[in-house]
Amino acid sequence: MENPEKSVPALIKLFDKAEDIKDAYWRTQKTNQLKDLIAACAGLWLESYADQPSYALGETIKINSQIINRVDSNARLTNIGIGGSITGFRGGAGLPKDQLKTFSSSPVAGALTQPYWLAAPHGIGIYTIADTLAGYPENSNLPKVTFDFIINGRSLQYERTVLYKYTDPVRGEVYQPIEITPPVTADIENNVYLFKSQQPQSVKVKLKSFIKGDGSISLKPVTGWKISPEKIAFTNKNIGDEWTVAFTVTPANSTPNTATLEAEVEVKGKTFSLGLLRIRYDHIPNITLFPPAQARFINLDLKTNGKNIGYISGAGDKVPDALRQLGYTVYILNENDVVNGNLSVYDAIVTGVRAYNVNERLVFEQPALLEYVKNGGNLVVQYNTAGKMVTNDIGPYPFNVVNQRVTEEDAKITITEPANALFSYPNKITNADFDNWVQERGLYFADGIDAKYSTPLLMNDTGSPPTNGALLVTDYGKGRFIYTSLAFFRQLPAGVPGAYRLFVNLLSKPK
Incomplete structure (x- = not known):
């Protein structure tokens, strides 16, 4: 488009009419859009950037503000606002074509750039924020510079958030938000x-x-x-x-x-x-x-049994770290360890969450794992998602993994087999151990469960029928197989005491 500056007078008239829009939302939207269009047609380019990416609270931010007028438009800069003195600024100065103007300022970093919805302590699933801030995608108090112009006789103000600008050898010129941090x-x-x-x-x-x-x-x-x-x-x-x-x-x-x-x-x-x-x-x-x-x-009331735990990684979780804090020695097992190693040295072997979804080699390791159970081992399989498992035969007897879960973290739990060793050895488990769980009880429960499995827990969300697919246990040969869809991968990193006590029991097969 040739001579875009010739459109400026008509755009300013349109801007004046947009200011009369009664609806506040649309008035703001349309006037901002028109201001940007006027600046573009007037050939104005402006930005403000800091000289480093991070500043501590109370420190001075060194800001450069730059303006260039790329056409012969009738635009004058009347003021720059930053909350401090401006070096190199002379009010009302004209803007000659293609001459870059740079103005320096040094305001104080007055507020952390912590996202406003995280500024105050909050509960589960809800933030504590002021009504005046709700809905904004970013903090409204980020460092900004205002530019006041007179364009074709009309006063217009523009605002630029202060960014950190640097040059990357591959990406070129890069702009990023600045950080205002604690000291x-x-x-x-x-x-x-x-x-x-x-x-x-x-x-x-x-x-x-x-x-x-x-x-x-x-x-x-x-x-x-x-x-x-x-x-x-x-x-x-x-x-x-x-x-x-x-x-x-x-x-x-x-x-x-x-x-x-x-x-x-x-x-x-x-x-x-x-x-x-x-x-x-x-x-x-x-x-x-x-x-x-x-x-x-x-400080847990907790007894542990055994020492060595084999762990087959899944999609990623922090369960191994949690077990190490309890004093267990955790070995991350690879295919060679499982297929060719001596698995009898492990008091229990645990598969990580979604291991049978993401570890393609588990289909070849599965026979060795079941043989480990048969010879007296204790295999604990954490949840897998329904469908696309590398094998559907993850236990010694049939069951299906289905897309069923209990999402209420405080859903009622019924222990249907209190005499089961899972609830007595080495720790006595009661309903109190299901207090203060986070986010959910469990996910991807089992269904179509063979009668050889015990299903000692019942639970359900409000309005849903009880399900028994959260915990399956069976003896196989001399050993024990457990499938659990309980969300231990959430509870252990969150420090839920009862979840630790129950998980230790899953790892502890009575001799």
Whole structure:
């Protein structure tokens, strides 16, 4: 299109009419669209960018704002707003064609760039947010620069979010959101720490500094737990420094207890209790979260039996890490281990979630696994999705995996076989062990179950009939086979005490 600037007067008239639209939503939509169209036809290009990707709260952000007028349009810049002084700006200056104008400013980083829906503590499935913010795709208080122009005699204001701009050798010029961070972030190594005695554990905290300076880190005292040392100081840290400190935590007594411990960083008289989580993919803007610097500490009334667990990985879960915290030695098994190894050394073998969906070699390993059971082993198969399994014969006797689940995490559980060893050895399981489960009870239950299996649990969502397909157990030869669709892969990382007690029982075959 030639001479787009000639369209500007007509577009400004249309803009004036759009401002008279009575509906507020459509008035905003149409005036913003027309403003962008006017700027494009007037040849105006403008942006604001920071000189580095991250700034700590209270630090100065160095911002460059640039404008270029690419046609001979009648446009003048009257003001730039950023909440601070502007270097190189002269109000009312004209904008000669093809001359890049750069203005510098140095506002203070006043608010974290934590997504607003994560700023306040929240419950399960709901966020605590102000009504004025609900629905926005990003924070409304991100650093912005406003540009005031007079174009063809009409005052128009434009807004640009401050971004970090850099050049990538492959991707070229890249724009990303800037981070405004706590001065120092703290990430506790594990989300959950399990204690089944008064033995101490080392709790490591990884720190990252976004400032030059000193401070200290501590774990906030909680009743029922001993923490040593009380505080660890750090000095002369530079921007980007990372280091790890360790505390020793011990249950104060043998009474079962669950608590949340919080890491607190003190810098310049202020306390911060936030970690750092960066989400990076090429197809979306960078996302930075500051999760609470917390971990659950659980002193369990728990007995364990056996020591060595073989684990066949599935689609990915954190069950092996949870078992290691209980003192088990967990071996991740490959095909050679299963087919040619001595499986009798394992007190139990567990298949990870959806293993029979994603591990194509399991169809060839399955005979060895069932032979392990027959010779006295204990095989625990976690849930698989219905259809597209590498073999439908995952147990010694027939059953089908179906798309059935119990989604209410507090759904009533009925133990139909209380005398079953699964509920007595080595831990006595009661309905209380199903308290405080998260997200769901289980998924992809079994159906068409052969009579040789015991099905000792009943459960259902509200309004649905009870189902017995969450837990199957049978003796086979000298050993035991278990299929469970209970969501242990969610409960164990979440630190649900009863789930740990029940899962240990699944691993523990009475001699």
